[in-house]
Amino acid sequence: MALIPTTILTGFLGSGKTTLLNRILQEDHGHKIAVIENEFGEENIDNDILVQDRNEQIIEMNNGCICCTVRGDLIVALSNLIQQKNDGKIDFDRVVIETTGLANPGPVAQTFFVDEEVGSYYMLDAVVTMVDARHAMQQLDEHEEAQRQVGFADKILLSKTDLVDAEQVRTLRQRLSRMNPRATISIADFGKVAISEVLDLKGFNLNAKLELDPDFLQAEAAHEHADEHIDEHHVHDEHCGHTHDEHSHHDHHHAHHSDDIAAFVFKSTQPFNTAKLDEFLGGLVNVFGPRMLRYKGVLLMDGADRKVIFQGVHQIMGTDVGMKWGDDELRESKMVFIGKNLPKEVFIDGLKLCLV
Known part of the structure; x- marks a missing residue:
């Protein structure tokens, strides 16, 4: 069986992760994506697009995507998803994991290399980091977690660029590139970004070229x-x-x-x-x-x-x-x-x- 490509979506509090996920869960993009949302995050997926029975842990969307709210261990959640897929109860061909705004994405990424069961079903595709253009300079100054999220990224998506001027965006881009010259940077205001900017980036593909800023x-x-x-x-x-x-x-x-x-x-x-x-x-x-x-x-x-x-x-x-x-x-x-x-x-x- 082909390994299921998995994307880790990270970013500091208020950076726009949930806005992006809501678009993924609603839009007609043709992918069957299982979104694993950490319930302890700063904000949950909009309740109005979910089935109101909150006892349900896995909810299927109209576009074929699945939203899974994690109440415990990530490895258990990934195993449960595979079990239900194998039993024919749900279907998905890729996974997006949202980390909390204060999370270090490192341990999440390591899970795919140290846990045998996870590694036998899933393949880590990339770490995508959302960066709030309006507040990023202060967040990077004050919070190591924000810096780590940038350092781990294969792709950086800038949100809220409409709230700052071009010079501020340029200065922020320069700073992000100094911290991580191998991550490409794109604009993603209001979650508006092509799905190809989020999926199939092959950031962990050993044979992928080493692109540097x-x-x-x-x-x-x-x-x-x-x-x-x-x-x-x-x-x-x-x-x-x-x-x-x-x-x-x-x-x-x-x-x-x-x-x-x-x-x-x-x-x-x-x-x-x-x-x-x-x-x-x-x-x-x-x-x-x-x-x-x-x-x-x-x-x-x-x-x-x-x-x-x-x-x-x-x-x-x-x-x-x-x-x-x-x-x-x-x-x-x-x-x-x-x-x-x-x-x-x-x-x-x-x-x-x-x-x-």
């Missing part, structure tokens, strides 16, 4: 180039992430937004020594795993004609052999690490020592 990469390259003139031994600058068109007053403006959750990239056209890299990555995960939110890479290995893909969530890391390197393709390892107060120099210097 181009402004972030240009900024890293610019800082790298600038630092070469200062000290050849310190190639990477701590302030990675200001986009190339920012001026000094923007840098000053961002100075007080020192996010604990941030990203950095390692790139090299020299191949890795397999044994050294395995040992070093294992050590990193053991020591810093709880602070490593998401990490992913496409690796050039010594003597291999195929790419090696690796990715992880906290302490859970997986690798796979990818496609062959193209004849005209630049053979280059590219890795991104997103985490909380990670010692960038330790990672970068250690990875350099693993090169052939």
Whole structure:
């Protein structure tokens, strides 16, 4: 049986998750989606679109979607859904899990890799994070949970952009990209977003390409180039992430937004020594795993004609052999690490020592 793709929908209080879910549960999009809603969230799915018998835990909608209110453990809820599907009582072909506004999505994501039963029926597709454009800067300053939700994201949906001006949206986008350069950002005011922006994103597909925000990469390259003139031994600058068109007053403006959750990239056209890299990555995960939110890479290995893909969530890391390197393709390892107060120099210097 094909694994059922599952999306984790997260976002801080009032970011618009429920508005988006209401659209999914009502609109004619042709998908049979089971929405698992955490009852302890800040707001429930609109009662007027649900059957009024609140003893019913699983409710079928007019468009074929299902709403499941979780009163307990997520693993139990997922198992119950599969049981009812196998018994022919309900039908669905994908799942969306809404986390509470104060939740860290990490443990939810890990469930799909550590629980055998869940892993035998479900496949984690992506983490989608809703961000309230009007309140996000303050929420990111004050709440680590809001930062974690951004750090875990494969996709970021900006809501309430109609309540702020274009410059505020641009500044917020820059900040989000510094924290997570691998998540694409789209606008989703009033829950209005194409279903393709939420489903089938393949954020956890090991063979998916590693897309990184181009402004972030240009900024890293610019800082790298600038630092070469200062000290050849310190190639990477701590302030990675200001986009190339920012001026000094923007840098000053961002100075007080020192996010604990941030990203950095390692790139090299020299191949890795397999044994050294395995040992070093294992050590990193053991020591810093709880602070490593998401990490992913496409690796050039010594003597291999195929790419090696690796990715992880906290302490859970997986690798796979990818496609062959193209004849005209630049053979280059590219890795991104997103985490909380990670010692960038330790990672970068250690990875350099693993090169052939």
